[in-house]
Amino acid sequence: MMANPFMARAIDLAIENVRSRRGGPFGAVVVKDGKIIAEAANGVTTANDPTAHAEVLAIRAACAKLGLFELRGCELYTSCEPCPMCLGAIYWARPDRVYFGGSAADASQVGFDDSLIYREITQPHSARRIPMIQLMRDEALETFRAWEHQPNKIPY
DSSP: OOOOOHHHHHHHHHHHHTTTTTTTEEEEEHHHHHHHHEEEOHHHHHOOOTTOOOHHHHHHHHHHHHHHHHHHHEEEEEEEEEHHHHHHEEEEEEEESEEEEOHHHHHHTOOOOOHHHHHTTTGGGGGGGSOOOOOHHHHHHHHHHHHHOOOTOOOO
């Protein structure tokens, strides 16, 4: 099978990140019209930001570059199958497709195991490891009423 230059770049970013001790073994690139428009490596430990996964950082950079909040017409290449958080970000960003290298099972074998999160999502709020407690629902619904009645909102 012929090497894909975009996947190769995502993998190189991940390896460089590990070797330079900047973060975890994950890299991602966003491609539009056959050109890389954004790339990132995992920055969780360097940024002290648990959301600084390669995919999220690449999505943020690509959206900023394009001046858009979505990535229609783009492709995402990531060195590993996206975790649940990144998968959510990917669906909100709406790229045309995602290519990934390693699998979630591969990541799990070296300590990046997302199975707990997938199990937790299916649990009732009160049964989760981090309990989720609903407060002030009626008051919070006002936010949605405000959105519904906003005449010049930008739907997404």
